[in-house]
Structure formats: structure tokens, C-alpha cells
Amino acid sequence: MSFSLTTIVIIPVKSTDKVNPVIQLSTALLRKLQLNDHGELTLSIGRKTFLTKIQTEKLPDNTIHFPEDLMEFFYLPIQPLKFQAKVLPDRKMLKLGPIAALLTDSIDIRNNEPHFRSIHLFCEELQQGICENGGFFYVFSYEQFLKQGYYLKDDKWTAAQLPAPDVIYNRIHSRSLEYKVEFTHFREKVNQLMIPFFNHRFLSKWEVYEHLKDESKLDSYLPQTKLFSKDHFYHMTSQYDTLFLKPIHGSQGKNIIKVSCNPDSRYSLETSQKSMPANNKEFISLDELFKAIKPLIGNRIYIIQQGISLMTYQSSSMDFRVLCHQTMNNDWRVTSTVARIAAKQEFVSNLARGGTLTRPLNALRNCTSDKKSLEILAQMKELALETASCLDKSSQGIIGELGIDIGIDQQGKPWLIEVNSKPSKNFEDGLTKVRPSARAIIQFCTILAFDPAVIKEDI
Structure with a gap:
């Protein structure tokens, strides 16, 4: 980060002066934060501020004694809390955070x-990582915004009125909900x-294609894509042996249709919904x-996407999910890459459709040499x-993470299959450890909380 943060622990203490509460800290911490003893200071936590006074006491370094009344003012639970701290000298302000929701x-329930x-x-993973790093984390629903959230206390999620957050991470699952009046x-x-x-918000498949199709660095990696119509369907069927029809607002591999032209000039149709009556049927004419x-x-609304003959894993369909997270100055980094193997008799690799995960090099080495596998990765x-950089620049709002699905054709060329603005959070190994992708989210929350100027405006 381009700014300096200090890790501190606040310890709640009984208030000696309820009218003019005072915070206490060591002389060493006072100097480190470049504050004045017995001076006035504006405390900032979440979206609230409070003018208080400072006293030095013999305390452990990086510890602040915090009056309980002050913690109640900020809607913080009365317990020791670890925070990151930043001093804004021109405003005589000490900001503690991040409050991430x-x-x-x-x-x-x-x-x-x-x-x-x-x-x-x-x-739980985010809570663990933020607690270790310094900050306060909670979960809430938009109906209860500023009224009630849930924070982890003694291994239990506890309801309470909590601080207005410094930053909100949107994990709404419903696309339709984002269009409701109440959500607006x-x-x-x-x-x-x-x-x-x-x-x-969710990004639609067509919206993503429209953003990327004119990018010179990306156009050769995009399968040809059209909005579904009779004319587009007939035209693309004459061009390609395989087509995929996908709902522009779809997710988890649902409601995808695969159309194939067989050597005998018959057409076959499969869907990712096996209960569909037309599944696996053959047709004589278009x-x-x-x-x-x-x-x-x-x-x-559907798109039609050119089918690519991709590498398979032991005869099963295979693609790769590359998870990318934003860092400082609109830069992006890869935090995770996995190969997704489709279940038998499935043509989609999504975990929700029975797909499994494996390491990308393991999957690639099943198809090509070690050297070529490393090059492809x-x-x-x-x-x-x-892709992440281009979408971030061309889309409105703040994008913090993207799940990018890539397929590899028989010649080893990567193809951009899909982009997910709210990638799944499955645990690959079943262990509740703080993964690099979660740490990237925590770092992004901290950047937004303490230096939002480095991120483009949320429109």
C-alpha cells in the first residue's frame, strides 16, 4: 500500500469521565502516531467521529485503553479489538478500521x-483473516442495514447494531433482487x-462480450457470440459444428443448451437440465x-456462442477458473487457478452440476508435455x-474480484469462455484456512477503507 498503517489493540475500560471520555496510550505509541499528549483528537470509526482527549500511561506498545462509553457510541462490542490505524494530521484525526461488511x-436462522x-x-474465513490482520467484520442483509448485523463472538454469529461500515462487499446471490425498489x-x-x-452487481454475458469484443488484445481469444435470434441461429449453425446457447443472466451452468451438427447432417440437442423433454434428441432439419x-x-434473453473443440480430461469436458483480485491503482493479480472437470455425461464443468476440481498443471499434463503445460498456464x-483490467476500465462501479473461465483448444490456445463477477466460494480442500483469494479481499477492503482515492469512483 502507498500509505502507512499501524496495528493497534483497543482495550475497553470503565469510563472515569462520562461527559469527556479520554483515551489512554503509551508514550511510544503516541510518538509513533505523531500525536500530542493531552491534546484533542477526532476519532473516526466507520462513518462516525468523536472529539476526545489523549493521555499517556504506562501501557504495552500499540495498545489503547478505550472507554466503554466510547465503544458504545461507535456501536462496537465491549471486548478487545485489533484495528489498523491511520493518522490524518491536517484534520487531527485518528482513523481505526477497516469496518468491513x-x-x-x-x-x-x-x-x-x-x-x-x-x-x-x-x-468465517473472512472473519478469521480480518481478525488476524486488524479490523472488524460483520454480515448483514440490506433490509437491516444500519439496524442489525451479525459478528462472530465466542464462535457464534451474534446479532447487534454495529457501525456503519467503511466498505461493503456485495455477495447478493439473486440477480432479480438487485432490480427491486427496496434494494435501489x-x-x-x-x-x-x-x-x-x-x-x-452481476455482469451479464452479453455485457461482458460487448466490453471485450473491440479490445485488440482480446478479440482473437473470444468465441464468436451473437444475441439469440432465428437469423443469428441459422447463420451460426451453418458456420460451426457446435454451438452453445446460454442465458445472459445465467449462472452455475444452468439452462445451457448445446447444439451439434453430426456427420450425417442431423442435429443433436443437449441441455444442462437433464429433466428437459427435448434433451439428447436428434433432428433432421434446422x-x-x-x-x-x-x-x-x-x-x-440468450446468447449463441461458437463451440470450441477443447482439451478434455479423461474424456470429460474441462475448463479452468482463474480468480483475479484488484490491488492498488487498478492493478490486478491472479490469486487462484483451478481446473474444473465435468461430471460424466455432463458438458458443463460447474461444481453445481457435479464437476470436480484439480490442480491446473495436473490436468494439462494429462493432455500435453510439462513444458507446454507451463506455457499454457x-x-x-x-x-x-x-480481461480483468479491460472490464474494470470499461465498467461502471467498483469491481474487486472476477472469476474468469478459460478453455484450452486442441492446439493449446486459450479461449475466454465466461466471466463471473461473483465467483463461488467453495473450499477446494475442505479446510477452513484463510486462502490467498480471501486475503486479497481483505487487502482490498483495507485499501478502500483507508485510501479510497486510489480506486475509481463508484457510480
């Missing part, structure tokens, strides 16, 4: 305890409070095929970073 629509469903372990009002309140809000597809699509990461 995760927004979700997946709060399920079980036996009087909240459970965050598919992201529950991930929330919530976003307006967030904007009024000037709270950075990242991964602010008219017959199109007639079968229309009810599968219904009123939803490097090319995938380069393609993912270029």
Missing part, C-alpha cells in the same frame, strides 16, 4: 443462530454515506431444431489479467 440475501448457506464458511433505496443510502460498494429450442428458451493467467 458483507452483504448477502442468504441469512437462514437455524436454532436461533444465523447461517449464511453457501458462503457460511467463507464468512438501500443503494441510494449507501451512496449518500459515500461507502465504497464493490462487486456492485426448422425442427429451432422449434424444439424455442420453448426451452422461453422469454429469457502462463498464457491463461496473462489472458485473465488482461
Whole structure:
């Protein structure tokens, strides 16, 4: 980071002066923070400030005694808390943070305890990482914004009124919810409070394609893509032996249609929903095929994507998920790369459809040499970073992470298959450790909390 932060621990103490609470710290910490003994200081936590006085006492370095009344003013639980600290000399202000909040629509109350469903372990992971690094983390729903959130206390998620956050990480699962009037009002309140809000919405598949198709560094890695219409469908069927039809707002491999032209000039149709009545049928003509597809699509907007003959893993479909996170100055880095292997009889590799994960080099070495595998992995990461950078520059709002799906064709060339603005948070090894991708989120929250000027404005 381009700014200096100091790790401190605040210890709650009984207030000796309830009217004019005083914070106490060691002389060494006072000098380190370049503050004045017995001077006035504005404390900033979340979106609240309080004018207080400073006293020096014989205390451990990097420890501040904090009056309980002051903790209650900031809506902090009365317990020792580790924070990052930054002094703003021109304003005589000491900012403590980050107060990072995760927004979700997946709060399920079980036996009087909240459970965050598919992201529950991930929330515990973020809590662990932020606690180790310094900061305060909680989970909330937009209906309860500024009224109630859940923080981890004694290994239990506890409901309380908590500070307005420095930064909000959007993990809403429902695309339709983001268009509701109530959610729009919530976003307006967030904007009024000037709270950075990242991964602010889902990106549609067509929107992503429109952003990337004119990028000279990327156009040769994009399968040809059109919005679904009868004319586009007939034209692309004449061009390619395989097509994939995908809902522009789809996720987890749902409702994808695969169309193939067989050597006998018959057409076959598969869907990722095995219960579909038209699944695995053959058709003599394009008219017959199109007639079968229309009810599968219904009123939803679909894209048609050129099918690529990709490398497989033991005869199963395979692609790669490259997870990218934003750092300082709109730079991006790769934090994770995995190979996704489709379940038998499936043509999509998503874990929600029974797919499994393996290390990318293990998967590539099954198809090509060690040297070529390393070259392909490097090319995938380069393609993912270029994609993330281009989307970040051309999209409105703050993007903190992207899951980029890449396929490798039979000649070893990478193809950009899909981009996910809210990638899944499955634990590859089942262990609740703080992964590099989670640490990247924590670092991004800290950047936004202490130096939002380095990030483009959230529109």
C-alpha cells in the first residue's frame, strides 16, 4: 500500500469521565502516531467521529485503553479489538478500521443462530483473516442495514447494531433482487454515506462480450457470440459444428443448451437440465431444431456462442477458473487457478452440476508435455489479467474480484469462455484456512477503507 498503517489493540475500560471520555496510550505509541499528549483528537470509526482527549500511561506498545462509553457510541462490542490505524494530521484525526461488511440475501436462522448457506464458511474465513490482520467484520442483509448485523463472538454469529461500515462487499446471490425498489433505496443510502460498494452487481454475458469484443488484445481469444435470434441461429449453425446457447443472466451452468451438427447432417440437442423433454434428441432439419429450442428458451434473453473443440480430461469436458483480485491503482493479480472437470455425461464443468476440481498443471499434463503445460498456464493467467483490467476500465462501479473461465483448444490456445463477477466460494480442500483469494479481499477492503482515492469512483 502507498500509505502507512499501524496495528493497534483497543482495550475497553470503565469510563472515569462520562461527559469527556479520554483515551489512554503509551508514550511510544503516541510518538509513533505523531500525536500530542493531552491534546484533542477526532476519532473516526466507520462513518462516525468523536472529539476526545489523549493521555499517556504506562501501557504495552500499540495498545489503547478505550472507554466503554466510547465503544458504545461507535456501536462496537465491549471486548478487545485489533484495528489498523491511520493518522490524518491536517484534520487531527485518528482513523481505526477497516469496518468491513458483507452483504448477502442468504441469512437462514437455524436454532436461533444465523447461517449464511453457501458462503457460511467463507464468512468465517473472512472473519478469521480480518481478525488476524486488524479490523472488524460483520454480515448483514440490506433490509437491516444500519439496524442489525451479525459478528462472530465466542464462535457464534451474534446479532447487534454495529457501525456503519467503511466498505461493503456485495455477495447478493439473486440477480432479480438487485432490480427491486427496496434494494435501489438501500443503494441510494449507501451512496449518500459515500461507502465504497464493490462487486456492485452481476455482469451479464452479453455485457461482458460487448466490453471485450473491440479490445485488440482480446478479440482473437473470444468465441464468436451473437444475441439469440432465428437469423443469428441459422447463420451460426451453418458456420460451426457446435454451438452453445446460454442465458445472459445465467449462472452455475444452468439452462445451457448445446447444439451439434453430426456427420450425417442431423442435429443433436443437449441441455444442462437433464429433466428437459427435448434433451439428447436428434433432428433432421434446422426448422425442427429451432422449434424444439424455442420453448426451452422461453422469454429469457440468450446468447449463441461458437463451440470450441477443447482439451478434455479423461474424456470429460474441462475448463479452468482463474480468480483475479484488484490491488492498488487498478492493478490486478491472479490469486487462484483451478481446473474444473465435468461430471460424466455432463458438458458443463460447474461444481453445481457435479464437476470436480484439480490442480491446473495436473490436468494439462494429462493432455500435453510439462513444458507446454507451463506455457499454457502462463498464457491463461496473462489472458485473465488482461480481461480483468479491460472490464474494470470499461465498467461502471467498483469491481474487486472476477472469476474468469478459460478453455484450452486442441492446439493449446486459450479461449475466454465466461466471466463471473461473483465467483463461488467453495473450499477446494475442505479446510477452513484463510486462502490467498480471501486475503486479497481483505487487502482490498483495507485499501478502500483507508485510501479510497486510489480506486475509481463508484457510480
